[in-house]
Amino acid sequence: MNKRWEVFQHSSDYRFTPYIMAGDPCEEATIELSLALEQCGAHALELGVPYSDPLADGPVIQRAGMRGLAQNMNLEKTVKLVSKLRERGLKIPVIIFTYYNLLLQLGENRFLKLAEDSGVDGVLVPDLPYEESGYLQKMCSEHNLALISLVSPTTREEKLVRLSSEAEGFLYCISSLGVTGIRSEFRAGLDDFLKAAKQNCRVPVLVGFGLSTREQIQQFDGSSDGFIVGSAIVKKIEELESDLLTNREEAIKTFKSYIESLLPVYSR
Amino acid sequence: MTTATVPDNRGRYGVFGGKYVPETIMFALEELETAFDEAIQDREFNELFQRELAIYSGRxxxxxxxxxxxxxxxxxxxxxxxxxxxxxxxHKINNAIGQALLAVRMGKKKIIAETGAGQHGVAAATVAAKYGLSCKVYMGKEDIRRQALNVFRMKLLGAEVIEVTSGSQTLKDATNEAIREWVAAVEDTFYLIGSAVGPYPYPKMVKQFQxxxxxxxxxxxxxxxxxxxxxxxxxxxxxxxxxxxxxxxxxxxxxxxxxxxxxxxxxxxxxxxxxxxxxxxxxxxxxxxxxxxxxxxxxxxxxxxxxxxxxxxxxxxxxxxxxxxxxxxxxxxxxxxxxxxxxxxxxxxxxxxxxxxxxxxxxxxxxxxxxxxxxxxxxxxxxxxxxxxxxxxxxxxxx
The missing domain is CATH 3.40.50.1100 (Rossmann fold)
Structure with missing residues (x-):
């Protein structure tokens, strides 16, 4: 476990982990948005990689991926973007969120070496379940990267025990069935699921998928150690697209006040 | 010849195959594999399948x-x-009958399917009508335009045709969208894949029924x-x-x-x-x-x-x-x-x-x-x- 993960894990805050798409709407905007998120109190950052066939994502993140693709953003450039973020002073753990095919084409070994050298802390592959992840898991530990595990309310009990006890970085608990996207309601019995996930887990348990308001986020404080917000933030970036390209300073200001409105008051 | 050993117990054909899907549907693939393996060992199920092929499809x-x-x-x-x-x-109907009978056996009342030109969509809508299941067919916007006749046939059969506007709006995107829907509705929905593709056990299952x-x-x-x-x-x-x-x-x-x-x-x-x-x-x-x-x-x-x-x-x-x-x-x-x-x-x-x-x-x-x-x-x-x-x-x- 590296220094950045140590700080993350020892934090007593209700941890905020935002997701944004690399290259949306352009590389420099991604850098400034990342720094803004850290200034607003983000404890870690998930950086998505644009992909033609994102089958775990809803329409908001699909559109962000299309904008990223239009900027010719790819996995290699996303990883290299992280070293630029480090040069610009970003201190929180960064997790690369990539579909497996992109990893395969770049080459798992090449990716891992590049990621380690660029200051990446973790990898999350939404279409690589535990059963298929043996090799990547082994290679990630050799390169000091956390392979983030996702667990779902449909995950069987014995598998939940195994995944939560072996989790590194943090354990990602999916709040509801379905793809990423803003939701007005969550699954009944979610608290029990989170409780079960926490039971055997040595790392913080984060809840994600569908969270878009301060009220929703506060609802899980107590049953989880942190939260992930993706689609709601990406949607705000979509709204600010033209300003992020031409009037960035103003756009970042608006973005920061949006993030502040989203966060529970005590987490800053 | 080495082919007798495929697929292996991890659903691999050599390096190919496997299950590259979100964690949410992993349990459904396991459940499907168990149900399928039991069904094809069951003489009654096989006789039913053969009989339906004969008296419904004309084999x-x-x-x-x-x-x-x-x-x-x-x-x-x-x-x-x-x-x-x-x-x-x-030939699409062979597999559609087989998977629909399996869906009924598993107690699922809803099926979803993807379609390109609409042939599998029509086959899925047909078996849904025959076995009293609800049916949603995902079809790219571009294909809906090109295949108006099949879209009409599916609706006539009582299926809901869902227009897919993501990506390039064709079969690949319709399949993505059907998988997304399956992830959301996995607990009561059977995904009826039309070809020998998809995560294991689908390739094995489609082969069995074809x-x-x-x-x-x-x-x-x-x-x-x-x-x-x-x-x-x-x-x-x-x-x-x-x-x-x-x-x-x-x-x-x-x-x-x-x-x-x-x-x-x-x-x-x-x-x-x-x-x-x-x-x-x-x-x-x-x-x-x-x-x-x-x-x-x-x-x-x-x-x-x-x-x-x-x-x-x-x-x-x-x-x-x-x-x-x-x-x-x-x-x-x-x-x-x-x-x-x-x-x-x-x-x-x-x-x-x-x-x-x-x-x-x-x-x-x-x-x-x-x-x-x-x-x-x-x-x-x-x-x-x-x-x-x-x-x-x-x-x-x-x-």
Whole structure:
């Protein structure tokens, strides 16, 4: 476990982990948005990689991926973007969120070496379940990267025990069935699921998928150690697209006040 | 031969296959695998499946000798396995019946399906009506425009057709969307995949429900040719369900097998669907297989005049049979397929699907290199009524 993960894990805050798409709407905007998120109190950052066939994502993140693709953003450039973020002073753990095919084409070994050298802390592959992840898991530990595990309310009990006890970085608990996207309601019995996930887990348990308001986020404080917000933030970036390209300073200001409105008051 | 050992217990065909899906649906794949393995061990289930194939779809389909076509072409004689004579006009119904019976057995009341040209969508809507299931069919906006007739048929059968506007708005995106819906509704919904693709156990299951094509062919051919096996077997390959079903009984036997992909405007152009000839290893729709993609791993849009072959991936067992060289995969252009379709029409009075015409085109080439006393069996996977509009457009455009 590296220094950045140590700080993350020892934090007593209700941890905020935002997701944004690399290259949306352009590389420099991604850098400034990342720094803004850290200034607003983000404890870690998930950086998505644009992909033609994102089958775990809803329409908001699909559109962000299309904008990223239009900027010719790819996995290699996303990883290299992280070293630029480090040069610009970003201190929180960064997790690369990539579909497996992109990893395969770049080459798992090449990716891992590049990621380690660029200051990446973790990898999350939404279409690589535990059963298929043996090799990547082994290679990630050799390169000091956390392979983030996702667990779902449909995950069987014995598998939940195994995944939560072996989790590194943090354990990602999916709040509801379905793809990423803003939701007005969550699954009944979610608290029990989170409780079960926490039971055997040595790392913080984060809840994600569908969270878009301060009220929703506060609802899980107590049953989880942190939260992930993706689609709601990406949607705000979509709204600010033209300003992020031409009037960035103003756009970042608006973005920061949006993030502040989203966060529970005590987490800053 | 090594094929007897695939798939292994992890759902692998060599390096191909597997389950590359979100964690949320992993339990559903396990549940499906268990239910499927139990069902195919159950004599009652198998008898029910065979009976439905007979009295609902009209099986066995005939094996027709194409006398005039073979004569005018020269070389080996050509036999046609008439999957076009199935209910709903293609082999797709075999698999749809099998999966629907499994869905009923598992107590699922809702099915979802993806479709490109609409043939699998129609088959899914048909079995949903027959077995009293609700049915949602995901179809790309572009395909809905091109295949208005099949869209109407599905609605007539009581299915809901959902327009997919993501990505390139065709089959690959419709499949993504069906998987997304499955992830959301996995607890009470059965995903009825139309081809020998997708995460394990789908490739195995689709083969099981399509292998009736090959087994019927084998016994029909043996009866005509006094116990002999064909000298070659040819089938078209998009995702590869008719081909894997046709090849199934012959894989372990000494019979040359040929899969025919769509070369579209030519494999040397950017407009083809020749996944095995031009693709590379990657993951699509939950399976590691060959696919058409950029060097960075973005999946590219294939092209073929035949909507059923217009798919950037291929079933993992075909990728394996290609790699082990057990099956020879060739590619046939739009133009060659159209020419073969016309020859079959004019010489045999059979209008086949554009997909099947690719297999016919290659068998005509192959026959010329073979002896007069040799025999080729071609899987005529579907009828061509659905393609009349495309054929008219092409004729008008060509003149």
């Amino acid at each position: 066995p389909t005939p094996l027709t000798k194409a006398d005039r076509l073979s004569e005018s072409n020269g070389g080996a004689s050509i036999y046609l396995k008439r999957e076009d004579l199935n209910h709903t006009g293609a 292998q009736v094509i090959g087994y019927e062919t084998e016994s029909q051919f043996k009866e005509i040719q006094k116990g002999k096996l064909p000298d070659a077997v040819v089938a078209c390959v998009g995702g590869g369900s008719n081909a894997i079903g046709m090849f199934a009984p012959f894989i372990e036997k000494d019979v040359p097998l040929y899969g025919v992909e769509a070369a579209g405007m030519g494999v040397e152009t950017a407009h083809h669907a020749a996944t095995l000839s031009k693709g590379s290893n990657g993951v699509i729709h939950g399976s590691l297989t060959k696919l058409l993609q950029t060097s960075e791993g973005q999946i590219t849009e294939p092209y073929s005049i035949s909507a059923g072959l217009d798919y950037p991936g291929i079933g993992p067992e075909h990728a394996y049979l290609h790699e082990t060289k057990r099956v020879t995969y060739e590619a046939v252009t739009d133009e060659e397929a159209l020419h073969a379709l016309k020859l079959l029409c004019e010489n045999e009075g059979i209008l086949c699907a554009l997909e099947s015409a690719h297999a016919v085109a290659y068998s005509l080439k192959l026959a010329k290199e073979m002896q007069k006393d040799q025999h080729i069996v071609v899987c005529l996977s579907g009828r061509g009524d659905k393609d009349v509009h495309t054929l008219m457009e092409f004729e008008e455009g060509g003149e």
